[in-house]
Amino acid sequence: MSNLLNIRNLRVHFDTLDGPVEALHSVSLSVKEGEIMGVVGESGCGKSVTSLVTIGLASCDVDEGSITFEGKELIHEVPDVTSKTLSAVRAFTSIAGVCLIISMLLLFNNPDLGESAIVTSLLVLTVCMFFIFIFDTPTRHHEQFLRSVRGNKISMIFQEPMTALNPLYTVEKQISEVLKQHGKLDAAESSLGLRIGKALASPAILLVNFIRRDLKGGAQLLGVFLFILLVQQSGNSDAFLDLLSYPVALLADVVVLLLDVLDRLPDELGLGKNMSAVVSLVELTIAGLIYLYIRALFHVPDMLSQTVNHVISRTPQILVWYVVIFILLWIPFGVLMTIIGTVVILAIPPIQVSGYLSLDPAHTRQVVKILEDVRIPNPEAVVKMYPHELSGGMRQRVMIAMMMACEPKLLIADEPTTALDVTIQAQILGLMKDLRDREGTAIMMITHDLGVIAETCDAVSVMYAGSVVETGSLEQVLGSPRMPYTIGLLHSIPRIKEEGEVRTDLPIIPGQVPDPNTVFDGCRFHPRCPFADDLCRSTPPPMEEVSEGHFASCHHTELTVDLEAAQLAFSAKQFLQSEVSVQ
Amino acid sequence: MTIQSPEPNDSRAASGDEPLITISNARKWFPIKTGMFSPVEAHVRAVDGVDMKIHRGETVGIVGESGCGKTTLGRLVMGLIPMTEGTIAFEGEDIRDINQKELRRRLQIVFQDPGGSMNPRMSVRSIIGEPLIINGLADGAKLTKKVAELLSVVGLKPNHMNRFPHEFSGGQKQRIALARALSLDPDFILLDEPTSALDVSVQAQVLNLLDSIQKERGLTFIFITHSLNVVNHISDRVGVMYLGKIVEISETDELFANPAHPYTHALLSAIPQPSVDAEKTERIVLSGDVPSPANPPNGCSFHTRCPIAVKGKCDVDEPELQSVNGGHKVACHFPVEAGGSLPIHTE
Numbered sequence: 001m002s003n004l005l006n007i008r009n010l011r012v013h014f015d016t017l018d019g020p021v022e023a024l025h026s027v028s029l030s031v032k033e034g035e036i037m038g039v040v041g042e043s044g045c046g047k048s049v050t051s052l053v054t055i056g057l058a059s060c061d062v063d064e065g066s067i068t069f070e071g072k073e074l075i076h077e078v079p080d081v082t083s084k085t086l087s088a089v090r091a092f093t094s095i096a097g098v099c100l101i102i103s104m105l106l107l108f109n110n111p112d113l114g115e116s117a118i119v120t121s122l123l124v125l126t127v128c129m130f131f132i133f134i135f136d137t138p139t140r141h142h143e144q145f146l147r148s149v150r151g152n153k154i155s156m157i158f159q160e161p162m163t164a165l166n167p168l169y170t171v172e173k174q175i176s177e178v179l180k181q182h183g184k185l186d187a188a189e190s191s192l193g194l195r196i197g198k199a200l201a202s203p204a205i206l207l208v209n210f211i212r213r214d215l216k217g218g219a220q221l222l223g224v225f226l227f228i229l230l231v232q233q234s235g236n237s238d239a240f241l242d243l244l245s246y247p248v249a250l251l252a253d254v255v256v257l258l259l260d261v262l263d264r265l266p267d268e269l270g271l272g273k274n275m276s277a278v279v280s281l282v283e284l285t286i287a288g289l290i291y292l293y294i295r296a297l298f299h300v301p302d303m304l305s306q307t308v309n310h311v312i313s314r315t316p317q318i319l320v321w322y323v324v325i326f327i328l329l330w331i332p333f334g335v336l337m338t339i340i341g342t343v344v345i346l347a348i349p350p351i352q353v354s355g356y357l358s359l360d361p362a363h364t365r366q367v368v369k370i371l372e373d374v375r376i377p378n379p380e381a382v383v384k385m386y387p388h389e390l391s392g393g394m395r396q397r398v399m400i401a402m403m404m405a406c407e408p409k410l411l412i413a414d415e416p417t418t419a420l421d422v423t424i425q426a427q428i429l430g431l432m433k434d435l436r437d438r439e440g441t442a443i444m445m446i447t448h449d450l451g452v453i454a455e456t457c458d459a460v461s462v463m464y465a466g467s468v469v470e471t472g473s474l475e476q477v478l479g480s481p482r483m484p485y486t487i488g489l490l491h492s493i494p495r496i497k498e499e500g501e502v503r504t505d506l507p508i509i510p511g512q513v514p515d516p517n518t519v520f521d522g523c524r525f526h527p528r529c530p531f532a533d534d535l536c537r538s539t540p541p542p543m544e545e546v547s548e549g550h551f552a553s554c555h556h557t558e559l560t561v562d563l564e565a566a567q568l569a570f571s572a573k574q575f576l577q578s579e580v581s582v583q
Numbered sequence: 584m585t586i587q588s589p590e591p592n593d594s595r596a597a598s599g600d601e602p603l604i605t606i607s608n609a610r611k612w613f614p615i616k617t618g619m620f621s622p623v624e625a626h627v628r629a630v631d632g633v634d635m636k637i638h639r640g641e642t643v644g645i646v647g648e649s650g651c652g653k654t655t656l657g658r659l660v661m662g663l664i665p666m667t668e669g670t671i672a673f674e675g676e677d678i679r680d681i682n683q684k685e686l687r688r689r690l691q692i693v694f695q696d697p698g699g700s701m702n703p704r705m706s707v708r709s710i711i712g713e714p715l716i717i718n719g720l721a722d723g724a725k726l727t728k729k730v731a732e733l734l735s736v737v738g739l740k741p742n743h744m745n746r747f748p749h750e751f752s753g754g755q756k757q758r759i760a761l762a763r764a765l766s767l768d769p770d771f772i773l774l775d776e777p778t779s780a781l782d783v784s785v786q787a788q789v790l791n792l793l794d795s796i797q798k799e800r801g802l803t804f805i806f807i808t809h810s811l812n813v814v815n816h817i818s819d820r821v822g823v824m825y826l827g828k829i830v831e832i833s834e835t836d837e838l839f840a841n842p843a844h845p846y847t848h849a850l851l852s853a854i855p856q857p858s859v860d861a862e863k864t865e866r867i868v869l870s871g872d873v874p875s876p877a878n879p880p881n882g883c884s885f886h887t888r889c890p891i892a893v894k895g896k897c898d899v900d901e902p903e904l905q906s907v908n909g910g911h912k913v914a915c916h917f918p919v920e921a922g923g924s925l926p927i928h929t930e
């Protein structure tokens with residue numbers, strides 16, 4: 001089997017306010033075709049960063065190293081000169097921008113000078129932008145290449161499915177969106193005209209469905225429409241819009257509530273649902289009549305509207321506009337909200353229609369088929385559900401289905417079962433193994449649970465403090481670990497006792513994972529290692545091949561041949577005492 | 584270092600040793616409402632009839648999947664939320680009748696997320712010292728001395744006293760939380776998933792610390808967790824919870840050697856073990872999820888996922904918690920016999 005993914009000597013850092021933090025020091029690992037590769041380590045060891053750098057989603061800078069996928073390089077290295085020039089030009093661009101604003105202000109004072117200043121700074125800006133465009137082209141092309149890889153060839157399952165799924169869309173929509181993005185969507189069955197017709201008719205269908213489900217509510221809705229129609233027909237619509245109509249409408253509501261007593265009548269008389277709809281129609285008609293009666297009796301709304309009209313006619317319109325513009329311009333937040341509000345209101349109908357447009361029976365069938373592949377029971381019902389309606393295990397299955405939809409070559413699973421219960425975890429792990437057997441997808445399984453690794457993986461890489469310290473097949477790493485960290489980690493997991501076995505202290509690795517900023521001359525594990533000596537403190541250990549395909553990064557692999565002796569060394573008294581223990 | 588294996592429960596009961604905490608028929612039903620003034624539509628039966636005795640000096644582990652009511656039971660024991668039904672007695676006295684200050688002094692809790700249970704603006708000295716000040720036990724220089732003492736008990740250094748929580752790692756924060764719980768010298772500590780947020784190597788350190796503190800001070804622990812490996816290591820007795828009920832409770836060794844409830848069987852077979860040479864036993868994969876506690880199934884609450892459920896019996900009658908072997912109690916109509924196994928269930 002050839003290597004599908006090859007990571008060599010990856011070193012990355014994050015730029016933070018406290019200076020750069022080196023997250024990965026030297027990571028080398030490879031995933032073969034159709035293999036499940038486990039990456040294990042404690043939190044803060046750089047497991048997730050490795051995977052994010054691989055698919056180009058990390059917000060860190062790669063200092064050195066290479067990642068090849070199917071022989072193609074995934075890391076785009078910008079030459080030092082180019083990046084320096086680019087940042088200089090970018091700084092120059094911002095200065096030119098500031099100059100532009102200043103010259104605009106200058107325009108008020110000295111129009112001639114202002115004009116030439118504006119022209120000059122605009123010219124400089126354009127040149128700078130053109131320069132950036134030219135020099136940035138390779139990066140842009142690489143980003144396009146990464147987009148073609150991401151999802152198509154490499155996809156990723158995240159730890160918490162609820163945050164990775166969009167809570168506003170149904171499962172069907174989200175999965176078909178992935179398919180659409182990657183051009184894997186089946187051809188639509190029905191013609192475009194039919195779908196547009198359906199989309200336009202959908203509000204009416206919704207209304208009809210609502211009325212059929214809740215007859216009484218439907219009748220009330222119909223009553224309200226009728227009521228508005230009546231008021232308009234009687235020529236009182238201006239009064240209807242008056243402020244005073246609200247309290248009156250409220251009063252009418254109270255009357256409706258009182259009349260709600262009538263609701264019980266049909267039940268008692270045994271007349272059923274249809275009758276109650278008639279009753280609510282009657283109620284609303286009565287309420288409407290009362291309203292009209294009150295209005296006619298007191299003439300109150302008319303008086304009010306006359307006053308308002310009077311005031312408005314006396315105010316010069318230009319003043320009103322002035323105030324409006326003043327408010328809009330001087331309260332930027334208000335402007336923003338107005339714009340956003342308008343855009344949202346304008347955008348809702350097209351979005352709604354496009355949502356109905358994309359849904360085709362053929363697409364639904366395709367999504368159902370994908371959900372069946374991940375063994376979701378009752379997929380026809382699940383496609384219509386929103387993520388919050390699903391349980392944790394089901395959400396993770398939907399996530400896996402989504403990621404498998406494009407049949408990628410490599411699936412990166414970042415702690416896929418950490419948030420799940422053991423019984424559900426067993427289901428998900430079984431499913432992932434099954435997928436590998438069926439489709440031949442290679443999986444990079446990132447986890448901190450060595451049990452999960454033992455259960456699913458073919459090969460294991462152990463990470464510690466930003467570098468891979470041991471790698472090999474499952475039997476080699478878990479059966480005969482050679483790096484002291486792996487030995488300690490495996491040994492410190494509480495295991496199920498035999499019956500009658502007395503409880504002893506758990507073996508521990510003293511101390512904790514070092515801060516990523518700590519500078520080590522030698523091995524990063526030496527403060528916690530029982531075998532550490534001067535060599536370990538001064539020289540970083542190379543990756544040594546201890547047996548075929550089994551590499552360990554340790555100076556003293558000869559000391560760890562005997563596993564039990566090595567385990568004993570961890571619990572040796574003088575080691576635990578000499579060590580700084582907890583801090 | 585070995586620990587004396589605890590005497591079996593029955594002999595304790597026979598010798599008239601009064602249990603420290605007695606939970607009888609504890610129920611906590613959370614009402615579901617759709618609006619402020621709307622009537623209660625249904626109840627989430629978070630804890631639905633739990634009987635348990637906790638003896639002095641023992642560690643009782645409670646395991647179960649998420650949403651089965653472990654934490655709610657813990658909160659009921661601590662008196663943090665009112666009970667719907669039943670009683671919980673501490674040394675024979677109902678916890679509702681005990682003075683709250685007194686109760687808090689004798690019952691302490693360590694929460695799951697150590698960072699979330701500490702005020703980030705308080706120094707370690709005031710975090711650990713606050714209970715002492717409230718109870719008027721120490722002040723000034725005496726408080727500093729006492730806090731230093733507590734810090735060294737949990738394996739931290741006295742000069743950590745003036746730091747703030749964010750300066751510590753997860754394991755160290757959990758040690759501080761433990762020091763706070765120990766500050767009033769309580770009789771009982773509820774440990775609510777104290778190691779789930781920690782890494783394996785740090786988890787081992789914290790578990791060892793808990794063990795040694797219990798030995799030194801004769802504390803009683805309830806250890807709530809979802810990790811069976813941990814509960815096997817730390818507990819003397821284990822209760823398995825499912826949908827708000829205890830379905831099986833027994834001595835740790837007995838439960839892990841001869842599980843009687845099918846759910847316990849499934850749980851045990853679902854733990855991935857980190858070893859390559861152990862023969863891979865065919866695991867029992869339960870189909871589906873835990874049913875909603877707002878609408879639990881009729882009869883045995885596990886029958887919807889149970890591989891050996893019998894129609895007409897399991898979905899009608901609710902099984903009682905009954906003894907199968909001394910202190911080993913199980914709530915199942917057809918308990919698996921010692922050494923028996925379950926048929927592998929396929930979806």
